[in-house]
Amino acid sequence: MLIDGRGRILIGRRLDTPGEAWQMPQGGIDESETPEQAAWREMREEVGTDKAELLGTTREWVRYDLPPDLAGRLWGGAYRGQEQKWFAFRFTGQDSDIDIARYEPEFAEWRWIDPAELLRIIVPFKRELYARVIEELSPFIALCRDGRAKASARPEAPTGDRRSGAGRA
Template sequence: MTNDSRPGMDIPETAQLPYRPCVGIVLINPDGRIFTARRSDTPEAWQMPQGGIDPGEAVDAAAFRELHEETGVSNARILDRMPEWVTYDLPEHLIGKVWGGRYRGQKQMWVAMAHDGDDRDIDLAHHAPEFDAWRWSTPEMVLADIVPFKRGVYSRILDQFSPYFVQR
């Protein structure tokens, strides 16, 4: 069977690609709001910080590294972790175009972190910027603003960490 969006790539080949190991961070401010940032390469998409786990790197170390690289924040602490890894598959039109075509999607471990500083700590240009704007969001805003193929994963994450959010 051939996949129409990628001539010559059959579905079994795509299914055999591995998932990219990744950490995701739900950064929560003292008001119970969630940090989200707008992707500079996809302006209609807002997401929480996340990124690859380096070979041999512990999940917690990756979470602190990615948080600092993407937001400039280093004044945070881990509150909780997902009880299991979550996965998502890329849409077919993105397979082969991101991550060097080596992965079918991501296998993520999500952590909830408290932001113990203030908004002045946030610096999107601190490292190689992936984002061009940020805000503190409600869970509803997070789900409304994430790209559709990640919405199911984000729903699970937000359900897991809901005791940490202010429900208004």
Template sequence: MSKNKTTAVLSETAINKLPYRPCVGLLVLNTKGEVFVAQRNDMRSEAWQMPQGGIDKGEAPRDAALRELEEEIGTADAEILAESADWHSYDLPRELVGRLWKGRYRGQTQKWFALRLRGGDETINIETEHPEFSAWKWVGIGEVAEFAVPFKRDLYRKIIEEFRHLAA
């Protein structure tokens, strides 16, 4: 096994001792009830995701959601429609644990928010100060999970079921 922290694969025991990174996730809807998904600019695969990001120390999840909206898709022109009833967690694949977030987390625990974009497509700008996405599109709510990386699909299905009524 390599001793380089960026490529080390941690043991199952070591991974199980790691905490989850506290985050928010954003299911952003347009006026047609379609969901915003974006392609990460640091991935080679065709996996798409909904916006998400860490909660800063002392920051409320709702505030983090609005901050992440602006940081990731360049707009604050949205209203929060709902907040997930529970926190949802997912584990990273074992080979990624030592590579992401300096190996400090086993995955993420997320509070999800459904938001409705008030403006049109012209309000979205993924060319932010620190861009995370290379492309974006709207998809039907039933299609979101199939665009995601495999380790996030179950989580996405739970979020979609909780917020599906908002897309109607």
């Protein structure tokens, strides 16, 4: 989760899905990576920047299941859903530093969005997951919004298990 100085979250509209399929950047974990390393790599690949400060992570892995009609089509039918570890990052750059076309683009466009609005526009099968992630990472969203997101101002929140990945199918 990349958070700007107004407490908004970066989302992208997926290239591979017709319509308004918006989501936060996310991705898998390479075999040799820690969860934190995977989160940084995915930010560079999907957002085109690493101008950010890591603030914290969810305590536990969170899971979502794909609806049955999608489970057979996505990922070659090999997975039914994903289990993910989410990281909160404070964006330290300018909007011009974001380049979603830098690598292999996954998003057609991007924007900053209020967390409550995100829950209204996200695909239904991810709403519960996103609500849980937003709730758990809300202290970091508040820090960014209030302009206090510096290493010395971090809330007391767990940093999670850094030996596992950012997302696993």
